[in-house]
Every structure is written in C-alpha cells, then in structure tokens.
Amino acid sequence: MEPRPRSFYLLAIFFGLFVLFLYGPTITIGILSFQGPGGGLTFPMRGVSLHWFHDLFQEQAVGDIWGAFRRSLALGLMVMVVTVVVSVMAGLAFRKRFAGSGLLFYLAVTSLVIPSILISLGVGLIFNQLGFKIHWATSGLGAQLTWTLPFGLLIMFAVFNRFDPSFEEAARDQGATAWQTIQHVILPIIAPSLIGVALFGFTLSYDEFARTLLTAGSYNTLPLEIFGMTTNVTTPVIYALGTLTTAFSFAIIAVFILTVWVIGRRRARRGSDAGKGV
Structure with a gap:
C-alpha cells in the first residue's frame, strides 16, 4: 500500500482543528451542564451530576423556557410547511421563463444578503404601519420566511434543472391530469429533496x-428566551438548556435522515419487485 503524503496528514490536522473550532463551544457547554449542585458557569467543574437538568424542569424564577420552546417548535413547523409548499410551487413555475422571472428570482434571494436585523426592523415597521399586531406567529413568521424561502428556492431550482421531463410526458400519455402528474410522478421523485427543504x-x-428579535411581540421564542437568560441566570441551568436544545436539533436531523433512508429503501424494493415482474 502506497504511503500517504505528508500533505494528507497536514490537511487532516487542519480539518480536525476546524471541527473542534465548530463544535468546541457546544462541547464545553455540554460538559459544564453536568456539574454538581454547587457548580458555576466556568471551569473547573464542581462535581458531576444531573442536578441542573432536573432543575431545568422545575419552575424558573426567570423566564418561560417551556412556553418559549413550544412557540419555537410551532413557528418552526409553520415555517417548514410554508417553505416547502412555496418552494415546490416556485420550482414548478420557474421551469419555464415568464415575464419578470429574473427580477422575481433576484428579489427572492436578495434577502440573504440584507442584514438580518434590518429585515426584522422592516417587517416590524410594516406591521405597525398597517395596524397589525406584532406577534411571533404572524410578523415573526414573515421575517423568518425571508431567511428560509431563498434556500428552499435554490434547492428546488437545482432539483428541477436535473428533472427528466420524460416522466411527465409518459404520465400524460397514460391519460394523467396535471394534478395527477404532480401528485403521483413529480412529488414522489423529488421527495428526498423536499425533506431537505423541510x-x-x-x-x-x-x-x-x-x-x-423585533417581530416576536410580547412572547419570546426559545433563542430570544435564552438570550434574555444570559443576563439574569447565573447557574449552569442555562447550560443544561443549551445541551437539551442541541440534542433536540440533532434528533430532528436524525429523524429527517432516517426518513430519507426509508424512502430510498422503499424505492429500491419497488424497483427490485418491478424487475422481477411482481
């Protein structure tokens, strides 16, 4: 076996340092969250226990952690559904050029380069001027869609650029309507990409x-609640919260990856059955 060049090990060390830089703060918070009852916010650790995770589920003197979590979860689900639906519709529409399509595309992705705080301020001002109440489920939803929709659009554009139109032509030849073609041909084929957009x-x-920040109204989402806690909470309970929310994020990613894997397995099994004439 040919020995690896020195550059391989240098690049491997660089990559390892890069990963440590990315996940080092999260790992540090995770370690500090397992301190004993007398633990503080810095090293060295004072004992090892699950005390602060237990304390997290008790009534807190500051903040509404679980209410903020429910709001973030509900808002995330709403943003996910709207992003998937609009991205698919836009992807279908942009397969053919139409008047103003280029301008519309650039307007959609421009929000990625505008400072986020300005987006938040602008959406909040618009709701105020129109006389609407600023609320996490309305103005917050609108502000966050300016962040998620461009990613969804770019993914769908890439997917449909590689999409083979012969599948649709075959469906129409078999008498399928436009909606049946979308429902039974297009959506099943692009399902893994839809999961990625979601x-x-x-x-x-x-x-x-x-x-x-400026569009949530009177009720905080979880990131806003955690930010507020950093100025008031002086115990590792905030680290326990950070550890649980990180674990929840990884769990969500694992669920989506498992879903893609299951879809791939079903497709492979159907293809095998079709090949055998079942």
Missing part, C-alpha cells in the same frame, strides 16, 4: 434570533 426550513427557523 429540514432547512425547520432548523433555520428554530434557532433564528436576529430576524425574530
């Missing part, structure tokens, strides 16, 4: 801070 939509919304 994952983007939910995770980007779940931890979004800046675009929600």
